[in-house]
Amino acid sequence: MSWEAVIGLETHVELSTRSKMFCGCPARFDAPPNTNVCPVCLGLPGALPVPNREAINRIIRIGLALNCSVTGRSVFHRKNYFYADLPKNYQISQFDLPVCVDGYLDVGGDHPGRVGIERVHQEEDTGKSTHMGGDGRISAAEYSLLDFNRSGVPLVEIVTRPDIRSAAQARAYAQELRLLVEALGVSDARLEEGSIRFDANVSVRPGPEAPLGTKVEIKNMNSFRSLERAVAFEIGRQTACLDGGERIVMETRHWDEEAGVTRGGRTKEGSSDYRYFPDPDLVPLELDQDWKDEMAALLPELPARRRSRYEGMGIDPAQAATLAGADVHLRGLFEGAVEAGARPQQAGNWVSGEVVAALRSSGRESLADSPLSGPNLARLLAMVEDSTLSGLAAREVLAGVLAGEGTPEEVASARDLLQISDAGVLEAAVEEVTADHTEEFARLCSGEQKLIGFFVGQVMRRTRGKADPKLAGRLIRERAGL
Amino acid sequence: MAPFTVMGAARALRGGAVTSVQLAEQVLKRASMVEAQVHAYLTLDSDGLLQAAAEADEALASGGGRGPLHGIPIALKDNMATRGMETTAGSKILAGYHPPYDATAVVRLRRAGALVTGKTNLDEFAMGSSTENSAFGPTRNPWNTDRVPGGSSGGSAAAVAAGTAFGALGSDTGGSIRQPASLCGLVGAKPTYGAVSRYGLIAFASSLDQIGPLTHTVEDAAVLLDAVNGPDPLDATSYPGDLPRSDGRLGRGLEGMRVGVVSDLGGLEAVEPDVDASFRKMVAAMEREGARIVDASLPAAPHALSAYYLIAPAECSANLARFDGVRYGLRVDGATTEEMMSRSRAEGFGPEVVRRVLMGTFALSAGYHEAFYGQAQKVRTLIRRDFARAYEGCDVLVSPTSPTTAFPLGDRTEDPMSMYVSDVFTIPSNLAGHPAVSVPIGLDRRELPIGFQVMAPALGEPVMFQAAEAVEALAGFDTRAPYDPGFGLRGGVR
Ligand SMILES: [Zn+2]
Numbered sequence: 001m002s003w004e005a006v007i008g009l010e011t012h013v014e015l016s017t018r019s020k021m022f023c024g025c026p027a028r029f030d031a032p033p034n035t036n037v038c039p040v041c042l043g044l045p046g047a048l049p050v051p052n053r054e055a056i057n058r059i060i061r062i063g064l065a066l067n068c069s070v071t072g073r074s075v076f077h078r079k080n081y082f083y084a085d086l087p088k089n090y091q092i093s094q095f096d097l098p099v100c101v102d103g104y105l106d107v108g109g110d111h112p113g114r115v116g117i118e119r120v121h122q123e124e125d126t127g128k129s130t131h132m133g134g135d136g137r138i139s140a141a142e143y144s145l146l147d148f149n150r151s152g153v154p155l156v157e158i159v160t161r162p163d164i165r166s167a168a169q170a171r172a173y174a175q176e177l178r179l180l181v182e183a184l185g186v187s188d189a190r191l192e193e194g195s196i197r198f199d200a201n202v203s204v205r206p207g208p209e210a211p212l213g214t215k216v217e218i219k220n221m222n223s224f225r226s227l228e229r230a231v232a233f234e235i236g237r238q239t240a241c242l243d244g245g246e247r248i249v250m251e252t253r254h255w256d257e258e259a260g261v262t263r264g265g266r267t268k269e270g271s272s273d274y275r276y277f278p279d280p281d282l283v284p285l286e287l288d289q290d291w292k293d294e295m296a297a298l299l300p301e302l303p304a305r306r307r308s309r310y311e312g313m314g315i316d317p318a319q320a321a322t323l324a325g326a327d328v329h330l331r332g333l334f335e336g337a338v339e340a341g342a343r344p345q346q347a348g349n350w351v352s353g354e355v356v357a358a359l360r361s362s363g364r365e366s367l368a369d370s371p372l373s374g375p376n377l378a379r380l381l382a383m384v385e386d387s388t389l390s391g392l393a394a395r396e397v398l399a400g401v402l403a404g405e406g407t408p409e410e411v412a413s414a415r416d417l418l419q420i421s422d423a424g425v426l427e428a429a430v431e432e433v434t435a436d437h438t439e440e441f442a443r444l445c446s447g448e449q450k451l452i453g454f455f456v457g458q459v460m461r462r463t464r465g466k467a468d469p470k471l472a473g474r475l476i477r478e479r480a481g482l
Numbered sequence: 483m484a485p486f487t488v489m490g491a492a493r494a495l496r497g498g499a500v501t502s503v504q505l506a507e508q509v510l511k512r513a514s515m516v517e518a519q520v521h522a523y524l525t526l527d528s529d530g531l532l533q534a535a536a537e538a539d540e541a542l543a544s545g546g547g548r549g550p551l552h553g554i555p556i557a558l559k560d561n562m563a564t565r566g567m568e569t570t571a572g573s574k575i576l577a578g579y580h581p582p583y584d585a586t587a588v589v590r591l592r593r594a595g596a597l598v599t600g601k602t603n604l605d606e607f608a609m610g611s612s613t614e615n616s617a618f619g620p621t622r623n624p625w626n627t628d629r630v631p632g633g634s635s636g637g638s639a640a641a642v643a644a645g646t647a648f649g650a651l652g653s654d655t656g657g658s659i660r661q662p663a664s665l666c667g668l669v670g671a672k673p674t675y676g677a678v679s680r681y682g683l684i685a686f687a688s689s690l691d692q693i694g695p696l697t698h699t700v701e702d703a704a705v706l707l708d709a710v711n712g713p714d715p716l717d718a719t720s721y722p723g724d725l726p727r728s729d730g731r732l733g734r735g736l737e738g739m740r741v742g743v744v745s746d747l748g749g750l751e752a753v754e755p756d757v758d759a760s761f762r763k764m765v766a767a768m769e770r771e772g773a774r775i776v777d778a779s780l781p782a783a784p785h786a787l788s789a790y791y792l793i794a795p796a797e798c799s800a801n802l803a804r805f806d807g808v809r810y811g812l813r814v815d816g817a818t819t820e821e822m823m824s825r826s827r828a829e830g831f832g833p834e835v836v837r838r839v840l841m842g843t844f845a846l847s848a849g850y851h852e853a854f855y856g857q858a859q860k861v862r863t864l865i866r867r868d869f870a871r872a873y874e875g876c877d878v879l880v881s882p883t884s885p886t887t888a889f890p891l892g893d894r895t896e897d898p899m900s901m902y903v904s905d906v907f908t909i910p911s912n913l914a915g916h917p918a919v920s921v922p923i924g925l926d927r928r929e930l931p932i933g934f935q936v937m938a939p940a941l942g943e944p945v946m947f948q949a950a951e952a953v954e955a956l957a958g959f960d961t962r963a964p965y966d967p968g969f970g971l972r973g974g975v976r
Pocket of ligand 1: 152
């Protein structure tokens, strides 16, 4: 029997605001444990939350970028559950009146489709437990250490509709969302540091018309790859279960990266009755049109739009997607080069190919503060176009420019890399090599065309690679009377 | 004669008739005489008080000390965070807890020059109407120590009535300032919701809690309130605008004031005859003074008690979740974190707290949420609407503060409902977020004080205190609990 997978993703994005969601503590948790804390984020008796306006600004921008409607009136609720790293034993979150609802994100590439966004809501992060002794799990630990630096850091949760149909599409959505969040500048958007976290709800059904199957929530995916693998595994597990006549149990499963499997929770999840009710310590957010307009005006160019703009310049879709997803410095270099007259496709190829490779081999992390500017790259490409530089020499010039040796012209002449395109100079070299190889030259003259390459190679060697190979070929042909 | 009111002490101090140290010594001497019987305080900070008083005298001598409460000893209910001073909320679960910060009201009280005498007893987490629910033993009524002082701010009321503080701050969630003020023969005011910051007030029910004054006079209450109220960036529910001065209409009398008498404020049949008679007598006196007495109706008020006992427990069930033994307070070890938490809570909370946490948890549960919590919020909306209608026809509303005078210790502890009904007149103002004040107007046949409640619309403190001051003048009530310095309190001679 064939099964259709139905997938929804819940994404937590940690905002990179200066202060926490409901207090003035720095929203950084790389400090020594329990140093960025105060009565509010420690949940001390009597302390009260006050919302961070900048966090609200950012969730509005996220919602607008996801084509959501931003509600006029939004309410914070208390989500009640006991956990040692949740200081108040309730999380301030949102329930039936989130900041943003009803949007979508278009996913391109190999798995195109529109993924509906059900809601985008604001909440606060928890502290962090470290279980000491045993195998690191809470069940076997001798004791646990708690760090509340992360407690109260603003989180935005983005919940999709169950519109995703494959593991690859889930990954494509996640990648697109990360690009979007990064473009908005609202979060560090680093998966490995947990500033973006994905949970997936997976179910399968016999076909598109069938009612939704029992869904299973999967957690603990730390990369796009593990998200895709986990979802794929879970789809396989569920179809195998159903094919074997078993039933799917509604549960939360954890992805085990090393074993490549999802595992059912051994611990009892308890009741999922969070007893939501409006937090009486907070007043409803009144999001008026002026506020929304102000945030809309702050939206940068978003990845999808940028991709189509690049395609409009005549760049092929794959290259456009790569460039649009590149970091701000690489994109700046590309756009600067095009502005300075470089051909878009050529500039794109160089930026995503040679420049990235040169950066990597120079050991630099990014182009930030690099002497390689758009106009510099445009000049370098122009020198390749008009044969002043060979492709090989141009790569060397690029490395020189990156190393701060000067403009492309300066580097090329300092390193003596300018191509010899002077027929008079090359004529002499041609004369010398034909004189050195009289036998081969006679065979060429008698029509053995393939020897052209041999002679061009000899000219290149004699000129230490600087000869314009096309010009050299023409001169050799002329000399052989071909 | 030694001053006993806040303003009396302030005037004597500025006039040079007394020093702040003398005021402090007077308070401490009274405490040494009566505290063993009354038990108003959980923490009496004698050394801190004397030292602060000496500093206040020095400041005054060198031309400083311009705060309205400069050098006056004031008591704090023990559910307000005081930096470095034990703050228990009357609960075993917080025994030994020393907050690292001061509540905003405490900061402002100190800024106004007041000296903190200590922390007063209360029903655990302010849940109760008799102060018998304190984990540290009950407080007794200075008027008759066989009887309760009311609650939950019973310690604050008893301290002021017994002369062990010139005034006190309490908190009022369903009547917890006004009812003990009534039972202890004092003035007690609950301001408009949001007038006084709740930052640092250990929450019982966040949407109802307000800090307010307990004092001997209406003027004292207005002055104390104005010292601590005003917007606070640390409390998102604090009223953001400028507040009218609470003493702005004092001395204007009752001429032309429209006074609404509520006929249906929650079943008048429960009112004791002496309380009812006193109340009616005062209304008649007000009319003679020029007030226009009108009939007022709050049709939804009979449901207020039920709504309150859903909303307050629901909020408290979440507010008290943080007391889990993890970060502060009592910890009872267990094999797992969950076991540690549940043992700490079982050991740390008293039965009334457990009862309300359970009620609240149930009221918020899936399947019951709408029927209980949802309905209660609707009642709340109706009560607000009723009040708005009533205030179209009158400036203030009046009622008895409590259906009864002080009841004997132990009388109602076995039957929670009988305790709950003592707040029947005070709860509607909390649900509406409106100000209300209790003023003592006389004694019943057992010589126990009777309170008279004046309610006003939101931000109506000036007209509320105007009416209250007129009532105070008409009553001519001596608010000092009778005592003989040689023998202690009257009720204590047993
Ligand atoms: Zn904090």
